Amino acid sequence: MATEIALGELQSTAPLPMLGRLHEWVITVDHKRLGLMYIGGGLLFFVIAGLQALTMRLQLAVPDNHVVSPQVFNRLMTMHGTAMVFLVGMPILTGFFNYLVPLMIGARDLAFPRLNSFGFWLWFFGALLLYFSYIGGDGLYGAGSAPDVGWFAYAPLTERAFSRGNSTDYWILSILLTSVGSTATAINIIATTFSLRCRGMTLGKMPVLVWLAVVVAFMMLLALPPLSAAQVMLLLDRYLGAHFFDTQAGGSAILWQHFFWIFGHPEVYILVIPVFAFASEIIPVFSRKVIFGYQVMVAASCAIAFISMGVWAHHMFAVGLTPAGNAFFATSTMLVAVPTGIKIFNWIGTMWGGKLRFRVPMLFSLGFLFQFLVAGLTGIMLGVAPFDWQLTDTYFVVAHFHYVLVGAIVFMIFAAIYYWFPKATGRMLNERLGQWHFWLFLVGFHLTFDPLHFAGLHGMPRRIYTYQPGRGLEGINLIASIGALVQALAVLIFVVNVGYSLAGGEEAGPDPWDAWTLEWSTTSPPPEYNYAKEPEVHSRRPLWDLKHPEDPDWLYE
Amino acid sequence: MRSLAKKQLEFGLRFLVLIAAFIPVRVFASDWGMGASNSRLSQPYVFAPVSTPAYAIDTLAWFVISICAGIALVVGSLIAYSIVRFRAREGDDGSEPPQVYGSNPMELAWTAVPVLIVFVLILTTARTIYTVQAATPPPGALKVRVIGHQWWWEVRYPGLGIVTANEIHVPVSDGDNPAPTFLELESADVAHSFWVPRLAGKTDLIPNRKNTMWIAPHQSGTYLGQCAEFCGTEHALMLLRVVVQSRADWERWVAMQQKPAEESLAASRGRRIFESTACVNCHMVRGTIANGHFGPDLTHLMSRETLAAGAAMNTPENLHIWIKDPDQIKPGVLMPAMNLSAADIDAITSYLESLR
Numbered sequence: 001m002a003t004e005i006a007l008g009e010l011q012s013t014a015p016l017p018m019l020g021r022l023h024e025w026v027i028t029v030d031h032k033r034l035g036l037m038y039i040g041g042g043l044l045f046f047v048i049a050g051l052q053a054l055t056m057r058l059q060l061a062v063p064d065n066h067v068v069s070p071q072v073f074n075r076l077m078t079m080h081g082t083a084m085v086f087l088v089g090m091p092i093l094t095g096f097f098n099y100l101v102p103l104m105i106g107a108r109d110l111a112f113p114r115l116n117s118f119g120f121w122l123w124f125f126g127a128l129l130l131y132f133s134y135i136g137g138d139g140l141y142g143a144g145s146a147p148d149v150g151w152f153a154y155a156p157l158t159e160r161a162f163s164r165g166n167s168t169d170y171w172i173l174s175i176l177l178t179s180v181g182s183t184a185t186a187i188n189i190i191a192t193t194f195s196l197r198c199r200g201m202t203l204g205k206m207p208v209l210v211w212l213a214v215v216v217a218f219m220m221l222l223a224l225p226p227l228s229a230a231q232v233m234l235l236l237d238r239y240l241g242a243h244f245f246d247t248q249a250g251g252s253a254i255l256w257q258h259f260f261w262i263f264g265h266p267e268v269y270i271l272v273i274p275v276f277a278f279a280s281e282i283i284p285v286f287s288r289k290v291i292f293g294y295q296v297m298v299a300a301s302c303a304i305a306f307i308s309m310g311v312w313a314h315h316m317f318a319v320g321l322t323p324a325g326n327a328f329f330a331t332s333t334m335l336v337a338v339p340t341g342i343k344i345f346n347w348i349g350t351m352w353g354g355k356l357r358f359r360v361p362m363l364f365s366l367g368f369l370f371q372f373l374v375a376g377l378t379g380i381m382l383g384v385a386p387f388d389w390q391l392t393d394t395y396f397v398v399a400h401f402h403y404v405l406v407g408a409i410v411f412m413i414f415a416a417i418y419y420w421f422p423k424a425t426g427r428m429l430n431e432r433l434g435q436w437h438f439w440l441f442l443v444g445f446h447l448t449f450d451p452l453h454f455a456g457l458h459g460m461p462r463r464i465y466t467y468q469p470g471r472g473l474e475g476i477n478l479i480a481s482i483g484a485l486v487q488a489l490a491v492l493i494f495v496v497n498v499g500y501s502l503a504g505g506e507e508a509g510p511d512p513w514d515a516w517t518l519e520w521s522t523t524s525p526p527p528e529y530n531y532a533k534e535p536e537v538h539s540r541r542p543l544w545d546l547k548h549p550e551d552p553d554w555l556y557e
Numbered sequence: 558m559r560s561l562a563k564k565q566l567e568f569g570l571r572f573l574v575l576i577a578a579f580i581p582v583r584v585f586a587s588d589w590g591m592g593a594s595n596s597r598l599s600q601p602y603v604f605a606p607v608s609t610p611a612y613a614i615d616t617l618a619w620f621v622i623s624i625c626a627g628i629a630l631v632v633g634s635l636i637a638y639s640i641v642r643f644r645a646r647e648g649d650d651g652s653e654p655p656q657v658y659g660s661n662p663m664e665l666a667w668t669a670v671p672v673l674i675v676f677v678l679i680l681t682t683a684r685t686i687y688t689v690q691a692a693t694p695p696p697g698a699l700k701v702r703v704i705g706h707q708w709w710w711e712v713r714y715p716g717l718g719i720v721t722a723n724e725i726h727v728p729v730s731d732g733d734n735p736a737p738t739f740l741e742l743e744s745a746d747v748a749h750s751f752w753v754p755r756l757a758g759k760t761d762l763i764p765n766r767k768n769t770m771w772i773a774p775h776q777s778g779t780y781l782g783q784c785a786e787f788c789g790t791e792h793a794l795m796l797l798r799v800v801v802q803s804r805a806d807w808e809r810w811v812a813m814q815q816k817p818a819e820e821s822l823a824a825s826r827g828r829r830i831f832e833s834t835a836c837v838n839c840h841m842v843r844g845t846i847a848n849g850h851f852g853p854d855l856t857h858l859m860s861r862e863t864l865a866a867g868a869a870m871n872t873p874e875n876l877h878i879w880i881k882d883p884d885q886i887k888p889g890v891l892m893p894a895m896n897l898s899a900a901d902i903d904a905i906t907s908y909l910e911s912l913r
């Protein structure tokens with residue numbers, strides 16, 4: 001380690017001018033910088049799409065409200081959904097993998113650094129394209145601006161007859177570009193983990209996070225092509241008079257739904273498995289115990305990935321599938337519960353008998369555990385096809401998937417940011433502000449999304465810009481909107497915390513959490529080459545072995 | 558450092574107050590009489606079923622919910638227990654706790670138990686799927702065709718020669734007189750979804766495709782529902798009512814709907830204007846030259862409680878506003894404002910009011 005620090009000092013420390021530094025970031029092929037750019041870009045869109053959600057909640061706070069028009073509302077909900085999936089979830093999670101995978105396997109970079117940078121810039125311009133639609137979407141028709149067809153854009157609402165102007169085209173192109181970017185990342189991660197692991201790191205000694213990164217990469221490779229294919233078909237429909245989804249010319253509306261959900265369901269797991277990965281690194285460190293059931297955890301993730309490829313039509317229980325079709329997809333959906341349950345039990349097993357330290361990353365992880373449990377259980381309810389006939393397309397579904405996307409994924413993303421921020425910047429995030437952030441976000445989250453389950457049960461469909469009084473929805477919606485404000489305040493505190501800690505946060509040192517994986521053995525932030533000398537490992541927790549030479553892990557693995 | 562955080566917090570609070578001030582913005586705060594009407598009816602609550610398929614779903618739902626609640630309780634308590642029991646205590650010696658790498662018997666246990674639970678759930682689910690979906694119409698069952706339009710429901714009774722919109726009348730189905738109604742669902746444009754929570758789960762209306770569902774309501778009354786699949790600008794105001802009536806009342810309604818539009822001398826001026834305006838290209842009044850199909854059939858407009866798929870109560874004032882400028886009630890609606898003079902609108906309104 002001493003040699004690394006010495007080498008780090010050799011690097012020029014003369015500050016570059018502003019433009020020069022910007023240029024460095026633009027031309028970089030360093031996995032760490034690209035990772036941070038993914039995360040930073042994702043967080044930026046998180047704030048934008050979050051403000052759009054806040055606007056929707058203001059509109060829905062009281063019945064018959066007029067904060068925004070129906071047209072504006074429909075754009076808000078489409079942009080919020082599309083952005084949160086493709087511009088927030090995907091880049092932040094690929095950003096973390098970009099940053100962490102090479103560090104955790106003792107490599108100097110991803111296998112294809114230039115491909116990595118290519119993927120990032122595709123994503124970046126694809127993302128800009130989506131929001132550029134607010135300016136460019138009018139097209140020659142003067143109709144529409146941003147896309148307003150919902151994030152799963154059901155046919156034939158997206159056909160030229162119903163969606164004039166160019167807003168839908170921006171939606172298509174943006175998603176095409178960002179998915180190509182994600183595919184590039186997926187290839188890169190697979191190649192890296194299979195060929196660049198340091199000495200001693202057999203597949204069975206990779207940290208859980210790296211394993212799950214591989215699983216997610218394979219899922220991306222399988223799930224994104226149907227989406228891209230569907231987008232191309234839709235473009236052909238719109239511009240070359242193909243009739244894939246054009247029902248007025250004999251096309252099929254259901255075909256789009258199959259294509260979309262063959263991507264869309266695995267996508268949920270593409271987003272959630274990375275946060276399983278974070279939890280599997282963070283919970284052990286703050287419980288001071290090795291992960292319980294390493295092999296089972298990895299196997300369960302593979303099982304989830306595998307089964308999740310065969311559940312897509314549970315989004316379509318109401319389209320009139322045959323009873324056999326419904327029964328099949330209900331079955332496969334409920335089967336996912338088994339490996340998912342295994343994961344939760346193993347995390348509990350990890351905490352059991354430990355010495356839990358409630359620093360901010362652990363607080364967010366515990367929030368994640370509870371909320372993911374609830375999300376999984378409401379997921380089972382939705383998997384029960386007949387119950388789903390009542391619940392689908394209502395606020396119950398909205399509440400369920402926000403439990404997954406916010407209660408599990410965003411919570412764990414915050415946990416990961418608090419956990420790895422010191423590594424990436426060399427400074428700790430402020431603990432006190434972090435506590436405020438956590439508790440306010442927790443309260444806001446539950447104020448918003450707990451009542452919304454009941455809105456669905458009370459007959460409130462999703463994607464409505466208004467609702468009438470006298471249907472029992474007033475109280476529920478007002479509370480949910482207040483909760484949204486509390487969440488916004490919590491995010492504001494987070495933003496303040498990042499700015500404040502970047503400027504004057506406490507020095508982190510290489511290993512502030514007394515953790516065990518390789519990335520904590522190098523400096524914070526790590527030098528461009530990560531490790532001066534290729535590390536050599538003997539177990540899944542190389543730093544544990546180093547810290548406990550009397551009782552190393554490799555005796556037990 | 559403390560003071561900075563405090564300042565930021567203060568700023569945050571001010572921001573909150575600023576935003577909170579926006580909430581009660583209700584510029585045109587009219588609900589067109591719908592609030593009062595809705596409150597007189599039962600709320601569209603999933604767990605208040607009154608129809609056979611909805612009962613089946615309700616039973617299954619409570620079974621699933623109780624299992625899930627049990628799991629939540631057990632697993633939630635385990636998490637809570639480990640948080641409390643295994644927290645690092647004050648004055649801890651800093652030593653690491655014993656490292657446990659895993660346990661195969663435990664893994665086996667928490668795989669096998671969920672597998673068993675899932676197995677039970679799958680069986681009960683499949684049984685309900687088949688009882689609801691595989692039902693076939695008994696001879697003489699009432700058939701209703703419901704065709705979704707952007708943003709209203711066309712309702713046709715094929716055997717009875719009735720065409721109406723947005724409010725579906727069906728007979729009550731009680732033990733002695735089982736009278737299920739089978740709905741054929743189609744769409745004229747984009748995907749919609751038919752949902753009346755107290756009567757049945759939802760089924761989509763998809764262009765180029767015929768779906769079916771059925772209801773067998775056991776209690777008369779008016780049940781609220783609405784379109785549940787996003788279908789464009791006014792998806793939110795594509796509301797729906799199902800009026801369940803005793804057999805005698807329902808038969809009276811059928812007889813009334815089958816009559817042609819009533820002639821009324823007082824409204825003849827309005828009728829002339831209506832028939833010489835583009836109204837007739839979009840609307841049908843049976844027995845007149847108005848034979849449009851783009852909008853709802855108006856032959857018995859006055860027999861409906863609401864206008865424009867439940868966007869407004871069917872009152873003379875609302876009708877007047879609707880004809881003058883439909884956007885005011887349903888912004889983005891596909892019926893244009895026709896720029897008629899106030900006198901013409903009055904005349905048309907009184908003509909429409911004669912269509913009982």
Ligand SMILES: [Cu+2]
Pocket residue numbers: 705706708748749750784785786787788792795
């Ligand atoms: Cu609709």
